[in-house]
Amino acid sequence: MPSLKDSARVVKQLETLEYRVLKVFVSSIKHHEIINNHNILSYSNLHKDRVEYALENLLKLKLIFKTEKGFKLLTAGLDVFALKLLVESGIIIGIGNSLGIGKESDVVEAISEIHQRRAVKFFRIGRISFTDTKRKRSLEKNKNVNNWLLINIEAAKREYDFLIKLKSTKMNIATPYFRSMHSIVMDRINGLRLIEIRNLHNPKEIFYKVFEQIRLAYNENIINGDLSEYNILLDENNDILIIDWPQAVTLDHPNAEFLIRRDLHNVIRYFRRKFDLSIDEDLYYNSLVKK
Ligand SMILES: Nc1ncnc2c1ncn2[C@@H]1O[C@H](COP(=O)(O)OP(=O)(O)OP(=O)(O)O)[C@@H](O)[C@H]1O
Ligand SMILES: [Mg+2]
The missing domain is CATH 3.30.200.20 (Phosphorylase Kinase; domain 1)
Known part of the structure; x- marks a missing residue:
């Protein structure tokens, strides 16, 4: 796997010409996983020699990959493009x-x-x-x-x-x-994931804070769906932040009930095992769903 530090270095080295060709790959992601020379030429609107030169450099930098049918964008190529966009913006x-x-x-x-x-x-x-x-x-x-x-x-x-x-x-x-x-x-959150925490002065208070975050999301019809001690951070102000939301669902999702129960279960299990708290799962579930 490419390192992001290497990609950041490449962002500084790459010339406008290579970006133009890289952009052809990125713009084609939806439709072509592999692009042939002919398409690269016509999409880039550049002279053949310049395209060939750019492709050679992109290959050397391992941003693209050559196959029998053409060229394929690699993760490192997308990283470089994304980073460049972040800097330019x-x-x-x-x-x-x-x-x-x-x-x-x-x-x-x-x-x-x-x-x-x-x-x-x-x-x-x-x-x-x-x-x-x-x-x-x-x-x-x-x-x-x-x-x-x-x-x-x-x-x-x-x-x-x-x-x-x-x-x-x-x-x-x-x-x-x-x-x-x-x-x-x-x-950037300055804090620790619950899984990394050894001692808590007042675990019950921290549980309430976690539940409050779950409740606030639920009131907006959103369920994280992947909640556990790995995705909950305690920051330097003693605040709880839930991270990692790509798999979140809204309450109209067919598995919504299963997912909110599982999120609650994972959190309560953590506090039970690690801090010996006794928490009634059904009680919290019911207080959540009754609106
Ligand atoms: N905003 C942030 N500030 C500081 N650290 C963060 C931030 N977001 C994520 N992290 C760190 O990066 C790790 C991975 O992030 P995240 O959980 O969002 O990704 P993931 O790949 O979906 O994780 P998982 O392994 O749980 O599937 C987190 O556990 C956390 O340590
Ligand atoms: Mg995570």
């Missing part, structure tokens, strides 16, 4: 250290133009072969099931839209700023 000026490597994403620190710290989440669905049957089934409905680049762009769109919606409520949400292809720029 004035959203970030550079990226820094990794903040986390999830099952389905790489999250890195970034600096904004006004020198504030941001987090950029790059979607990486398909990086590991997955056995999660639920996800697999929902992806199979998508005719582009093998087009991982497109699947990642769509996941970023979904999460970004949910974050924007949640941000307009009273919830504590890492402010989303921008989506660039398969990446999302948001506030």
Whole structure:
């Protein structure tokens, strides 16, 4: 897998000509996984020699891949394009250290133009072969099931839209700023995931705070659907933030009831096991659903 730091370096090296050709690949993602020379030529509107030169460089940098039928954009190519867009749009000026490597994403620190710290989440669905049957089934409905680049762009769109919606409520949400292809720029949270926390001064109070966040989302008809101690952060102000929303659903989803029960169950199980709290699941579920 390409490192985002390498991609950031490439962003600085790449010339306008190569970007123009890279853009042809990006613009074609929806329709062609593989593009032949003929199409690249006609879409780019460049002279044949210049296209060949650009393709050679993109190949050397491992941003594209050559197949029998033509060329294919690689994840590193999409990363470079997305990063370039973020810099050109004035959203970030550079990226820094990794903040986390999830099952389905790489999250890195970034600096904004006004020198504030941001987090950029790059979607990486398909990086590991997955056995999660639920996800697999929902992806199979998508005719582009093998087009991982497109699947990642769509996941970023979904999460970004949910974050924007949640941000307009009273919830504590890492402010989303921008989506660039398969990446999302948001506030960098200074905190720890519940899974990393050894001791809590008042675990019951923290549970109430988590439940309050679940309730605020639920009141907006939104269920996270993947809630656990891995996706809940406690920040430096002792506030709870729920992250990771690409799989969220609205209450009209056929599995909504199952998902909200599972979210609640996962959270309550964590507090029960780790802090020996006794929490009545049904009580909390009922207080949630009665409106
Ligand atoms: N806004 C943020 N600020 C700081 N760190 C963050 C932020 N967003 C994500 N992270 C870190 O990156 C990790 C991965 O992010 P996230 O949970 O959104 O991705 P994921 O790949 O879907 O994870 P999972 O493995 O749960 O499927 C988080 O566990 C967290 O440590
Ligand atoms: Mg996560």
